Amino acid sequence: MQQRIIALLAGLLLAASVHAASWQEGSSYTAGTTVDYNGKTYTALVSHTAYVGAGWNPASTPTLWKEVGSSNTTPAPSASAVPSATPAITSTPQVSPAVTPTASPVVTANPGIANWDKSAAYVGGQRVSYNGQVYEAKWWTQGDVPGAAEWGPWKLVSSTTATPKPTATPVITASPSPTPMTCPALTPPPPIYDAKYVPIYDAAGCVIGWNIVSTLPTPYPTPSATPNVTSSPSPSTTPSVTPAPVNDKLLVGYLHASFANGSGYIRMNDVSDKWDFINLSFAEPTSSTSGEVAFKLCPSTECPNVESEADFIAAIKAKQAKGKKVQISIGGANGQVRLETTAAKDAFVRSVATIIDKYGLDGLDVDFEGHSLQLNAGDNDVANPxxxxIVNLIAALKELKAKYGSKFTLTMAPETFFVQLGYSFYGGTCSGCDTRAGAYLPVIYALRNDLTLLHVQDYNSGPITGLDGVYHTMGNADFHVAMTDMLLKGFKVAGTNFMFPALRPDQIAIGLPANANAGGGFTTVGDVQTALDCLMKGTNCGSYKPGATYPGLRGLMTWSVNWDKFNNFEFSTQHRAYFDKLPK
Known part of the structure; x- marks a missing residue:
């Protein structure tokens, strides 16, 4: 019997020593992956990438992660004799040491890691200790409290743990009176328009930062057509592009033309006619700063059924003869394009034009992600970045538009991080936040009269604050309604006096993954069409009520044509049928 008990205890101790891997910012996770974060265990609900700087940790993104329990990091007890009395635990602020029969916990500092200093400047990669936890700087920072904001410059690396100091005999001591802890003084930020600050508290009850909460009323006021911006041109809320008919609904799909990506290669000639815009994915840069981009068909080693280049070009012409638009898409998740110099801008224009001319394409889709775009500190004028x-990208797109004229199509596919997040945090103005936040806004604003379609990726997104001042999470109808309403109503850019003007409904398509394999935040056909009902008809709205109805909303975009086929064409078939039933 004693041997069985010993074996059972050994098994329990072994199980306690096995933990899930710690969550890491910048890593990609597949659905079902289990991680530890801040003492808790989470399981990934969808496949996604935890972008650096986005703050999409398991605790703050319930649409990406589900809490399944507490992670056990308590040291296994020693097999020493059990004392006749329970040792008292000395009260120490910020630390919860494990109680063991043979050890008196002694808190030790993080070896070799200096405490955070408010006056010190830190560069990316430097580590500090603050309130018993170790943080690593994501980029240059000074004066920003570690852990104060989910979009801030610090990421949590680890927590300080109590280090047991063995003693021959446990000593029973009386519990001293707890030492009162003094919270460090933290000055509130200056007041801002249409918002208030809600304090963020740490485990000890100290204020470590503030959340920005909108105070905009509902229904929302119509944005002014002439925002009060110093030295900025008055934005026109009605771009001069000729509006499309109300019933001219589009399906936009990305075609994996240069790779297969596990969903299979589709020849251009076999692409369904349900797609109105076909974006060839991708032209990628020869280097991140050269400006030079190149496109080539998927190699036969990866795509055995790839057609010849001549057949590919002939199929493009056949699609165009049916009224379809075929574009080259530049960037993607792996294609970082940084036009840091005029020379890079010129190379970009030249190489894009070469691709358009070679394949006889209709235009360009800008799918810059990662670190392609970012703002300078103090860059607070959206109209004059x-x-x-950003300046060079705007110039390059204007040059391409001038070269090809009015028939040139221009679309953009930014993530919510680069657009709607600018309502809460703008990279040029917010202290300590990621300078990429809202970085697409100057580009969209500058090209608003030349922009054919803006289809923001309503997926792989963290929570975003809508015009109602509420966090909205992806994967449901309300999220799409709230994100789209921001583009169609316009919004004040955080930390500025600039009102980002509304785009026309026929310039907006909602970006979605074709199935759960294609991206985090997959939304069912039913929920997508509920969002369309709410936006276009004013019916079936959930908790979020848009400020108006938009019957001229242009359509839907998906990643991708290939994933749609992989999913038995559910996206293109169901949504094409929905659009075809709308009044003509």
Whole structure:
């Protein structure tokens, strides 16, 4: 019997020592992956990438992660004799040491890691200790409290743990009176328009930062057509592009033309006629800063059924003869394009034009992700950005538009991080936040009169604050309604006096994954059509009520044509049928 008990205890101790891997920012996770984060265990609900700087940790993104329990990091007890009395635990702020029969916990500092200093400047990769936890700087920072904001410059690396100091005989001591802890003074930020600050508290009850909460009323006021912006041109809320008919609904799909990506290669000639815009994915840069981009068909080693280049070009012409638009898409998740110099801008224009001319394409889709775009500190005028990567991209797109004229199509596929997040955090103005936040806004604004379609990716997204001042999470109808309403109503850019003007409904399509394999935040056909009902008809709205109805909303975009086929064409078949039933 004693041997069985010993074996059972050994098994329990072995199980306690096995933990899930710790969550890491910048890593990609597949659905079902289990991780530990801040003492808790989470399981990934969808496959996604935890973008650096986005703050999409398991605790803050319930649409990406589900809490399944507490992770056990308590040291296994020693097999020493059990004392006749229970040792008292000395009260120590910020630390919860494990109680063992033979050890008196002694808190030790993080070896070799200095405490955070408010006056010190830190560069990316440097580590500090703060309130018993170790943080690593994501980029240059000074004065930003570690852990104060989910979009901030610090990421949590580990927590300080109590280090047992063995003693021959446990000593029973009386519990001293707890030492009162003094919270560090933290000055509230200055007041901002249409918002209030709600304090964020740590485990000890100290204020470590503030959340920004909108105070906009509902229904929302119509944005002014002439925002009060110093030295900025008055934005026109009605771009001069000729509006499309109300019933001219589009399906936009990305075609894996240069790779297979596990969903299979589709020849251009076999692409369904349900797609109105076909974006060839992708032209990628020869280097991140050269500006030069190149496109080539998927190699036969990866795509055995790939057609010849001549057949590919002939199929493009056949699609165009049916009224379809075929574009080259540049960037994607792996294609970082930074136009840091005029020379890079010129190379970009030249190489894009070469691709368009060679394949006889209708235009260009800009799918810049990662670190392609970012703002300079103090870059607070959306109409007059200063960051070279943004200024040069705007100039390049205007040159291409001028070269090809009015028939040139221009679409953009930014993530919510680069657009709607600018309502809460703008990279040029917010202290300590990621300078990429809202970085697409100057580009969209500058090209608003030339923009054919904007289809923001309503997926692989963290929570985003809508015009109602509420966090909205992806994967449901309300999220799509709230994100789309922001583009169609316009919004004040955080930390500025600039009102980002509304785009026309026929310039907006909602970006979605074709199935759960294609991206995090997959939304069922039913929920997508509920969102369309709410936006276009004013019916079936959930908790979020848009400020108006938009019957001219242009359509839907998906990643991708290939994943749609992989999913038995559910996206294209069901949504094409929905659009075809709308009044003509």
């Amino acid at each position: 200063k960051a070279p990567v």
